[in-house]
Amino acid sequence: xxxxxxxxxxxxxxxxxxxxxxxxxxxxxxxxxxxxxxxxxxxxxxxxxxxxxxxxxxxxxxxxxxxxxxxxxxxxxxxxxxxxxxxxxxxxxxxxxxxxxxxxxxxxxxxxxxxxxxxxxxxxxxxxxxxxxxxxxxxxxxxxxxxxxxxxxxxxxxxxxxxxxxxxxxxxxxxxxxxxxxxxxxxxxxxxxxxxxxxxxxxxxxxxxxxxxxxxxxxxxxxxxxxxxxxxxxxxxxxxxxxxxxxxxxxxxxxxxxxxxxxxxxxxxxxxxxxxxxxxxxxxxxxxxxxxxxxxxxxxxxxxxxxxxxxxxxxxxxxxxxxxxxxxxxxxxxxxxxxxxxxxxxxxxxxxxxxxxxxxxxxxxxxxxxxxxxxxxxxxxxxxxxxxxxxxxxxxxxxxxxxxxxxxxxxxxxxxxxxxxxxxxxxxxxxxxxxxxxxxxxxxxxxxxx
Amino acid sequence: xxxxxxxxxxxxxxxxxxxxxxxxxxxxxxxxxxxxxxxxxxxxxxxxxxxxxxxxxxxxxxxxxxxxxxxxxxxxxxxxxxxxxxxxxxxxxxxxxxxxxxxxxxxxxxxxxxxxxxxxxxxxxxxxxxxxxxxxxxxxxxxxxxxxxxxxxxxxxxxxxxxxxxxxxxxxxxxxxxxxxxxxxxxxxxxxxxxxxxxxxxxxxxxxxxxxxxxxxxxxxxxxxxxxxxxxxxxxxxxxxxxxxxxxxxxxxxxxxxxxxxxxxxxxxxxxxxxxxxxxxxxxxxxxxxxxxxxxxxxxxxxxxxxxxxxxxxxxxxxxxxxxxxxxxxxxxxxxxxxxxxxxxxxxxxxxxxxxxxxxxxxxxxxxxxx
Numbered sequence: 001x002x003x004x005x006x007x008x009x010x011x012x013x014x015x016x017x018x019x020x021x022x023x024x025x026x027x028x029x030x031x032x033x034x035x036x037x038x039x040x041x042x043x044x045x046x047x048x049x050x051x052x053x054x055x056x057x058x059x060x061x062x063x064x065x066x067x068x069x070x071x072x073x074x075x076x077x078x079x080x081x082x083x084x085x086x087x088x089x090x091x092x093x094x095x096x097x098x099x100x101x102x103x104x105x106x107x108x109x110x111x112x113x114x115x116x117x118x119x120x121x122x123x124x125x126x127x128x129x130x131x132x133x134x135x136x137x138x139x140x141x142x143x144x145x146x147x148x149x150x151x152x153x154x155x156x157x158x159x160x161x162x163x164x165x166x167x168x169x170x171x172x173x174x175x176x177x178x179x180x181x182x183x184x185x186x187x188x189x190x191x192x193x194x195x196x197x198x199x200x201x202x203x204x205x206x207x208x209x210x211x212x213x214x215x216x217x218x219x220x221x222x223x224x225x226x227x228x229x230x231x232x233x234x235x236x237x238x239x240x241x242x243x244x245x246x247x248x249x250x251x252x253x254x255x256x257x258x259x260x261x262x263x264x265x266x267x268x269x270x271x272x273x274x275x276x277x278x279x280x281x282x283x284x285x286x287x288x289x290x291x292x293x294x295x296x297x298x299x300x301x302x303x304x305x306x307x308x309x310x311x312x313x314x315x316x317x318x319x320x321x322x323x324x325x326x327x328x329x330x331x332x333x334x335x336x337x338x339x340x341x342x343x344x345x346x347x348x349x350x351x352x353x354x355x356x357x358x359x360x361x362x363x364x365x366x367x368x369x370x371x372x373x374x375x376x377x378x379x380x381x382x383x384x385x386x387x388x389x390x391x392x393x394x395x396x397x398x399x400x401x402x403x404x405x406x407x408x409x410x411x412x413x414x415x416x417x418x419x420x421x422x423x424x425x426x427x428x429x430x431x432x433x434x435x436x437x438x439x440x441x442x443x444x445x446x447x448x449x450x
Numbered sequence: 451x452x453x454x455x456x457x458x459x460x461x462x463x464x465x466x467x468x469x470x471x472x473x474x475x476x477x478x479x480x481x482x483x484x485x486x487x488x489x490x491x492x493x494x495x496x497x498x499x500x501x502x503x504x505x506x507x508x509x510x511x512x513x514x515x516x517x518x519x520x521x522x523x524x525x526x527x528x529x530x531x532x533x534x535x536x537x538x539x540x541x542x543x544x545x546x547x548x549x550x551x552x553x554x555x556x557x558x559x560x561x562x563x564x565x566x567x568x569x570x571x572x573x574x575x576x577x578x579x580x581x582x583x584x585x586x587x588x589x590x591x592x593x594x595x596x597x598x599x600x601x602x603x604x605x606x607x608x609x610x611x612x613x614x615x616x617x618x619x620x621x622x623x624x625x626x627x628x629x630x631x632x633x634x635x636x637x638x639x640x641x642x643x644x645x646x647x648x649x650x651x652x653x654x655x656x657x658x659x660x661x662x663x664x665x666x667x668x669x670x671x672x673x674x675x676x677x678x679x680x681x682x683x684x685x686x687x688x689x690x691x692x693x694x695x696x697x698x699x700x701x702x703x704x705x706x707x708x709x710x711x712x713x714x715x716x717x718x719x720x721x722x723x724x725x726x727x728x729x730x731x732x733x734x735x736x737x738x739x740x741x742x743x744x745x746x747x748x749x750x751x752x753x754x755x756x757x758x759x760x761x762x763x764x765x766x767x768x769x770x771x772x773x774x775x776x777x778x779x780x781x782x783x784x785x786x787x788x789x790x791x792x793x794x795x796x797x798x799x800x801x802x803x804x805x806x807x808x809x810x811x812x813x814x815x816x817x818x819x820x821x
Contacts, residue, residue: 305487368480368481375610377754
């Protein structure tokens with residue numbers, strides 16, 4: 001194992017509502033959604049119609065550009081509804097789940113004995129392929145590409161994120177199988193949290209283990225890649241979440257497409273936050289016991305507070321997510337808020353408040369913006385202190401705003417996804433949507449480089 | 451906000467103004483729309499009000515000093531805290547009124563034209579402007595200068611955060627070049643009532659910098675440090691400015707690199723000048739004269755117009771300090787170099803950043819190639 005990479009910059013947002021380490025419920029929801037929007041870069045082509053019967057692992061949606069890339073059903077049942085939005089955009093395929101689950105049999109095999117193409121074929125056919133994210137740009141992985149390496153972060157550092165030691169510590173054998181499979185395609189790098197003693201994942205073999213210590217975003221795979229082996233122009237790497245690696249392992253070990261996972265239900269507005277075992281595409285309403293009778297006052301986020309998606313009460317758990325965060329909408333005005341010397345209930349990293357005196361405190365945060373949007377005023381250094389990457393965040397964001405491809409390239413657009421700059425957005429006194437700037441910059445790159 | 455102020459409403463042209471007052475009273479109930487769902491409690495209003503608080507000791511002392519200098523000119527002795535402060539307060543208050551009414555008026559109007567919220571930037575600039583002008587400056591001149599600085603120094607570039615030069619210094623530069631008689635020499639630094647003239651024997655109202663040769667020692671180290679000398683309203687007291695500096699550095703709003711760099715640069719050039727026999731003034735005294743301290747702490751560290759990069763901040767600060775003292779040493783006609791040094795470096799800050807960032811990119815590319 002290599003030496004510990006210590007990241008001094010970063011920020012752990014001290015918010016209340018972390019999940020207790022217990023599984024409060026294991027469920028198969030009555031209705032499950034398959035949503036093409038969960039996979040960036042996928043152009044959906046519908047493969048089923050209403051009333052069709054599907055098994056767990058049956059194809060539901062294919063990609064138009066690469067028809068072999070499939071999204072498959074996470075449960076067995078019948079197609080209940082096909083939800084379309086404006087211009088008939090496919091939003092979701094709703095599947096009514098059976099009482100007893102039936103699986104497509106993909107056959108048990110030993111991945112170590114397979115070739116790279118056979119592993120790819122197995123992932124494509126089962127519908128696990130979209131679990132892979134291709135960097136730069138964070139898009140659907142291209143089956144024809146040969147990545148430089150595959151990176152997996154074995155820990156989450158985001159606010160209230162699921163504890164992987166708890167959720168996946170018992171599935172090390174499957175993860176090991178998954179590593180063996182992906183290692184047929186490219187070298188696998190797994191990053192561990194150095195502050196966890198005796199990590200269940202420290203015994204993984206067939207991959208390169210890296211140890212990271214630091215505040216968020218130390219657990220972001222993008223930050224880890226920039227410290228392990230930065231992405232150069234023209235290179236591609238693949239990443240996937242740890243539970244995705246376990247799912248790949250299960251595919252080879254059991255022959256089944258099984259994306260059931262432990263989901264952390266968290267957030268300052270969550271009642272008795274804890275873990276739930278379920279499948280992706282679970283409606284948020286299935287988490288009703290975790291929120292009160294006034295859901296219109298809450299925000300439901302699939303993912304974490306810094307970079308998750310606001311899915312609403314009618315939304316669904318994201319395909320790659322293992323966390324639901326519930327938080328009150330902060331629509332109350334605060335009388336002379338900004339000039340009060342203490343503002344005891346608010347958290348700020350800035351020394352003009354006094355949160356630094358109580359580093360142990362957790363705060364009951366809301367979604368209030370705490371100000372109005374302004375142009376960038378503070379120096380780059382104000383943002384760089386929470387970004388453990390060799391990048392000038394303000395220069396990069398400004399290049400993205402200006403749509404200057406040449407500068408975006410130089411300032412490191414290949415190395416980042418919006419989520420990596422989430423802490424910069426959090427501390428920004430100018431209240432700029434920095435992640436949105438980066439996302440727009442990436443979209444521009446995709447358009448221009450295509 | 452009331453409906454008539456919203457788009458399409460009758461009073462939409464007051465939209466930005468109403469919004470400014472509303473957000474002044476309340477932190478608005480707006481929520482995050484995308485990206486990070488929670489945000490830090492800090493906002494620009496909070497950051498900028500801290501700068502004003504940091505400058506408050508210098509302003510309060512400056513007001514007292516206006517009265518004190520007037521008293522000296524009238525041949526009075528003693529400290530008379532309240533009496534002098536009240537005299538100075540009445541003299542400085544009109545400057546503040548003009549500064550804020552003209553500056554904020556333009557700011558509100560241009561925010562409305564752009565359809566944006568009113569930015570808080572002028573809160574600070576408007577507080578600084580009366581502190582860096584002579585107390586007896588005619589108010590109409592100040593109004594013209596403020597209008598020039600806000601319109602051509604800031605709004606044409608897109609408002610706060612987009613400006614190249616420090617608006618407060620631009621005001622002073624405008625006054626300096628347009629009305630030099632009111633901005634230099636020995637008559638402008640002391641406030642007089644109508645019809646008064648100095649009665650004290652051998653009294654001179656020149657700032658220590660404007661005096662020649664040994665006469666400069668007429669005001670000793672402690673006078674300069676405490677600030678009981680003639681000068682622009684807020685620039686004389688080094689100790690009051692230091693109080694502000696401590697607050698700015700502690701909260702991290704101002705960069706310690708720029709402040710240290712500026713002091714370092716001034717000491718080096720001051721020492722060279724002293725050693726080479728160009729001046730008799732010991733280098734440390736240069737830090738106390740004129741607007742150096744005020745400029746270093748409050749003007750050079752403006753995050754918008756200074757360098758963005760950490761390395762650039764050092765270069766920026768050092769060059770300001772060096773240039774300021776160089777102007778003092780070699781230009782007897784213009785004894786105060788701080789204003790021009792900062793404005794010049796404001797102009798070059800993007801270039802310095804460009805060089806630092808280019809060097810960083812090259813280093814990164816080499817590292818990536820080697821990897």
